[in-house]
Amino acid sequence: MLEVQNHWVAIFNISDNYYAIEDVCTHDGGPLADGELDGVEIACPRHGARFDVKTGKHLGFPATKDAPHYLTRVQNNVLEIAI
Numbered sequence: 001m002l003e004v005q006n007h008w009v010a011i012f013n014i015s016d017n018y019y020a021i022e023d024v025c026t027h028d029g030g031p032l033a034d035g036e037l038d039g040v041e042i043a044c045p046r047h048g049a050r051f052d053v054k055t056g057k058h059l060g061f062p063a064t065k066d067a068p069h070y071l072t073r074v075q076n077n078v079l080e081i082a083i
């Protein structure tokens with residue numbers, strides 16, 4: 001997790017592809033980067049809501065809203081995140 005332009009961002013490396021979503025669970029603010037990753041699904045460590053790290057889409061209750069996701073790319077060995 002890192003802070004980019006006043007956003008806490010959770011970054012995931014899955015098969016050498018980088019994905020970035022807001023590191024704030026839409027249910028009650030849990031830190032998604034501290035959750036357990038299963039494939040492309042991250043489970044919030046607070047109450048277990050699941051999100052797709054590729055899209056930020058919520059996949060299970062108690063979250064009812066998607067997490068913002070950000071485009072990423074690697075340029076000259078530097079990871080860039082579009083906020």
Ligand code: FES
Nearest residue numbers: 025028030044047
């Ligand atoms: S804060 Fe994430 S599921 Fe409740």
